[in-house]
Amino acid sequence: MEPVKRVAGRMAPLDLADVDTDQIIPKQFLKRIERTGYGPFLFYDWRARGDFVLDRPEYAGAPVLVAGANFGCGSSREHAPWALRDFGFRAIIAPSFADIFRANCYKTGLLAVTLPDSQVRHLIDLVSEDPTAEVIVDLEARQVRGDGFSYRFEIDAFARECLLGGLDEIALVERHHKDIAAYEKRRAEWLPAVK
Amino acid sequence: MPNQAKTLAQKLWNAHVVRTAEGEPDLLFVDLHLVHEVTSPQAFEGLRLAGRKVRRPDLSVATMDHNVPTRGGVRAADDLSRKQMEVLAENCRREGIPLHQIGSRRQGIVHVIGPELGLTQPGMLIVCGDSHTSTHGAFGALAFGIGTSEVELVLATQCLPQKRQGDRAVNVEGELPLGVTAKDIVLGLIGRTGTSAGQGHLVEYRGPTIRGLSMEGRMTICNMSIEWGAKAGMVAPDDTTFSYVEGKPHAPKGAAWEKALEYWRSLASDQDAKFDGVIELDASKLEPHVTWGTTPAQVVPVTGRVPSPRSETDERALRYMDLLPGTALADIAIDRVFIGSCTNARLEDLRAAAGVIQGRRVHPKVRAMVVPGSTSVKRAAEEEGLDLVFKAAGFEWRNAGCSMCLGMNPDILAPGERCASTSNRNFEGRQGSGGRTHLMSPPMAAAAAITGHLVDVRELL
Numbered sequence: 001m002e003p004v005k006r007v008a009g010r011m012a013p014l015d016l017a018d019v020d021t022d023q024i025i026p027k028q029f030l031k032r033i034e035r036t037g038y039g040p041f042l043f044y045d046w047r048a049r050g051d052f053v054l055d056r057p058e059y060a061g062a063p064v065l066v067a068g069a070n071f072g073c074g075s076s077r078e079h080a081p082w083a084l085r086d087f088g089f090r091a092i093i094a095p096s097f098a099d100i101f102r103a104n105c106y107k108t109g110l111l112a113v114t115l116p117d118s119q120v121r122h123l124i125d126l127v128s129e130d131p132t133a134e135v136i137v138d139l140e141a142r143q144v145r146g147d148g149f150s151y152r153f154e155i156d157a158f159a160r161e162c163l164l165g166g167l168d169e170i171a172l173v174e175r176h177h178k179d180i181a182a183y184e185k186r187r188a189e190w191l192p193a194v195k
Numbered sequence: 196m197p198n199q200a201k202t203l204a205q206k207l208w209n210a211h212v213v214r215t216a217e218g219e220p221d222l223l224f225v226d227l228h229l230v231h232e233v234t235s236p237q238a239f240e241g242l243r244l245a246g247r248k249v250r251r252p253d254l255s256v257a258t259m260d261h262n263v264p265t266r267g268g269v270r271a272a273d274d275l276s277r278k279q280m281e282v283l284a285e286n287c288r289r290e291g292i293p294l295h296q297i298g299s300r301r302q303g304i305v306h307v308i309g310p311e312l313g314l315t316q317p318g319m320l321i322v323c324g325d326s327h328t329s330t331h332g333a334f335g336a337l338a339f340g341i342g343t344s345e346v347e348l349v350l351a352t353q354c355l356p357q358k359r360q361g362d363r364a365v366n367v368e369g370e371l372p373l374g375v376t377a378k379d380i381v382l383g384l385i386g387r388t389g390t391s392a393g394q395g396h397l398v399e400y401r402g403p404t405i406r407g408l409s410m411e412g413r414m415t416i417c418n419m420s421i422e423w424g425a426k427a428g429m430v431a432p433d434d435t436t437f438s439y440v441e442g443k444p445h446a447p448k449g450a451a452w453e454k455a456l457e458y459w460r461s462l463a464s465d466q467d468a469k470f471d472g473v474i475e476l477d478a479s480k481l482e483p484h485v486t487w488g489t490t491p492a493q494v495v496p497v498t499g500r501v502p503s504p505r506s507e508t509d510e511r512a513l514r515y516m517d518l519l520p521g522t523a524l525a526d527i528a529i530d531r532v533f534i535g536s537c538t539n540a541r542l543e544d545l546r547a548a549a550g551v552i553q554g555r556r557v558h559p560k561v562r563a564m565v566v567p568g569s570t571s572v573k574r575a576a577e578e579e580g581l582d583l584v585f586k587a588a589g590f591e592w593r594n595a596g597c598s599m600c601l602g603m604n605p606d607i608l609a610p611g612e613r614c615a616s617t618s619n620r621n622f623e624g625r626q627g628s629g630g631r632t633h634l635m636s637p638p639m640a641a642a643a644a645i646t647g648h649l650v651d652v653r654e655l656l
Contacts, residue, residue, distance in 0.1 A: 016507075016508070016511070017506070017507075017508050018390050018391075018490050018508055020490075020620075020622045022601075022620070022622040022623070022624060022625050023622065023623060023624070026624055026628070027601050027602055027603045027625075028602075028603070030233050030261075030262075030603060031233075031262060031273075031275035031276055031278075031279050031603070032275070033236035033237065033240070033278065033279060033282050034237065034240075035237045035240075035343075045623065045624045045628050045629075048628075069391065070390055070391040070394075070424065073390055073391065073424065073490075074326065074421075074620060074622060075325075075326050075601075075620075076234065076324060076325055076326040076340040076341060076342055077233075077234065077342075078234070078237075078324075078342035078343040078344060079343075096391060096394065098391070098394070098424060099394055099395065099424070099426055100326060100340055100341065100342060100421075103341075103342060103345065104342035104343075104344065107342060107344035107345070108344070156220075156358060157218055158218070158219050158220050158356070158358070169344075169348060169356070170245070170247070170347065170348050170351045170352065172356075173222065173348060173351075173352045173354050173356065174351070174352060176213065176214050176222060176354075179213050179214040179222070180213055180222075180224070180352065180353065180354055183213040183224050184224075184353075187224070187226075188454070188455070188458065189451060189454075190447035190451040190452070190454060190455040191226055191316070191319070192226075192227070192313065192314050192316065192445040192446075193253040193254060194253055194254075194255075194256055194293045194314070194445070195253055
């Protein structure tokens with residue numbers, strides 16, 4: 001994975017709570033066997049209805065999505081962050097994220113940043129009024145900065161390290177092969193195994 | 196150091212720690228990795244590209260469920276679906292992972308076949324690239340859904356780094372009234388908590404009402420833990436659990452059974468274990484529940500009315516569902532009925548629905564289908580003659596799969612169609628673009644099929 005240190009640029013507002021992964025990438029697009037190619041199908045049904053906020057020209061190409069609480073709830077499909085990334089987003093700011101979705105974002109190199117309601121509200125108001133407003137989502141400094149404001153965010157220390165270093169998590173776990181082998185030896189003999 | 200009282204979740208967690216280090220997530224060992232066709236192809240490809248092998252194919256089991264067609268005689272609905280299933284079969288063959296593919300005797304929804312095969316046992320850590328993996332928590336296991344990158348990680352290492360979670364309890368007391376089911380407990384709970392209160396928490400469902408539930412009922416409740424945001428849901432194992440597991444194909448036998456049982460009996464929260472929060476629920480006051488909106492938390496008793504919107508989310512849901520506040524739930528006509536999904540397609544669910552349907556006919560304006568959770572459930576139901584009850588009433592009797600719970604196969608709603616569904620999600624378009632879903636229990640869905648509108652099943656009992 002490429003290291004992710006900061007994302008800078010314009011924002012796109014999605015002022016909705018409980019945006020589920022079925023909306024982000026509907027099921028008919030989960031039949032692909034690749035990790036890429038999902039961008040055109042992002043929010044497919046909402047975009048098909050017309051006048052969807054992300055299709056407005058002033059938000060085209062914005063790398064930062066600002067959304068409502070519990071973003072990414074529902075299905076565990078990693079296709080959701082793949083689609084957001086394919087579409088061009090590199091960071092998502094919301095008051096809260098569903099757990100599996102947030103984990104999937106980190107694995108995909110997508111910065112999922114939690115800020116309090118009031119600060120997310122400010123960003124949504126800001127970008128709704130001035131679509132050219134830019135922010136810097138700075139993972140090293142743990143800050144979201146813009147013209148006249150700087151918001152600090154918390155993020156799991158290990159996830160941050162993996163993102164900053166672009167670390168291969170499988171390789172990190174593989175380093176502990178002795179611990180894993182030792183654990184395997186002490187597992188109860190009644191546990192099921194399928195040969 | 197005093198001997199600290201522990202919750203069930205903490206005991207399960209601690210038992211799976213391979214390695215712990217300051218500033219890092221715990222490395223946990225996975226006892227069982229369930230695999231299906233939709234969230235695994237990219238993971239297998241990642242392994243192959245990196246030159247890695249599956250570390251423990253013997254602790255992995257695959258099935259085809261999400262996109263399988265449920266009409267007999269068809270192997271795949273379309274080329275992409277066929278390809279996805281072929282890729283799974285090829286990956287399993289290459290890596291030596293047992294696969295229950297379409298057409299085989301044990302094929303079914305991944306969360307239905309794990310318990311049926313006796314692969315799901317108390318004390319285990321179980322993961323799957325599917326958010327409803329929490330179902331297996333009903334056995335006193337730690338079970339949660341993961342994404343595809345994590346699937347790849349587990350395939351490669353059989354481990355998963357995980358940050359410690361908080362502990363919650365839901366304590367349910369009181370006798371379930373007639374016509375009220377486990378589904379109504381969990382829908383009533385989510386109606387109270389909202390869609391995200393469980394985030395970052397492992398939840399233990401406990402109390403006399405939970406103890407009194409069958410394994411099927413417990414699975415229904417644990418299944419929907421994710422719908423209020425919980426990382427996992429679980430129930431401490433007891434004699435109900437043990438007698439369910441005993442004799443299943445992969446259950447321990449003889450001396451191993453006795454040893455396992457001794458350990459399993461220790462899997463309960465200690466008397467003075469501390470939870471971060473306890474939610475109290477009185478089951479005796481519950482009524483059958485039905486969702487009116489587009490999240491499972493937008494739910495009311497069937498005797499109620501569509502509520503006035505309290506947020507923009509509510510307004511959006513009302514528009515999508517084409518409902519007006521104040522409408523009596525019982526005045527809402529339906530077009531389709533779906534009895535199925537990993538939430539409610541086990542034998543007990545089908546029996547409960549058939550009990551309502553027996554001797555009645557599906558309303559002429561309604562198209563109704565039953566999709567058993569697994570091929571084994573289907574077979575068992577047919578041995579009891581349940582298929583005849585459903586078919587005589589006008590239900591379609593299908594093959595096992597996820598089917599219209601998520602509509603990846605041809606079983607979908609047409610735009611504008613309204614469905615009484617025993618599944619777990621009423622999100623916009625979940626059962627088909629433009630389709631409208633009302634979640635409820637199997638008896639409630641059966642009753643709706645007969646009357647042609649949402650209805651209190653107690654009127655038919």
